[in-house]
Amino acid sequence: MNDTKNRQYAHLAQQLRVLQANLSKTSKHMETMSNQCNEHLVGQLGKVHASWFMGGNRCFEEEMLGNGRKR
Numbered sequence: 001m002n003d004t005k006n007r008q009y010a011h012l013a014q015q016l017r018v019l020q021a022n023l024s025k026t027s028k029h030m031e032t033m034s035n036q037c038n039e040h041l042v043g044q045l046g047k048v049h050a051s052w053f054m055g056g057n058r059c060f061e062e063e064m065l066g067n068g069r070k071r
Contacts, residue, residue, distance in 0.1 A: 001009075
């Protein structure tokens with residue numbers, strides 16, 4: 001191979017190393033983001049579920065104990 005081809009292949013190899021490093025960083029960032037989103041989502045779902053339970057309990061008490069409006 002001539003000198004130009006060797007230089008081009010060396011440059012390509014260097015660019016591929018940079019690409020691989022960037023992909024590795026991106027993968028780590030995505031994993032961190034995924035963990036944070038999952039933690040936040042689980043907390044939000046817990047709050048929604050608890051509010052539904054409390055609302056249902058209040059409605060049940062009003063219906064069963066007669067504390068609600070008379071129809």
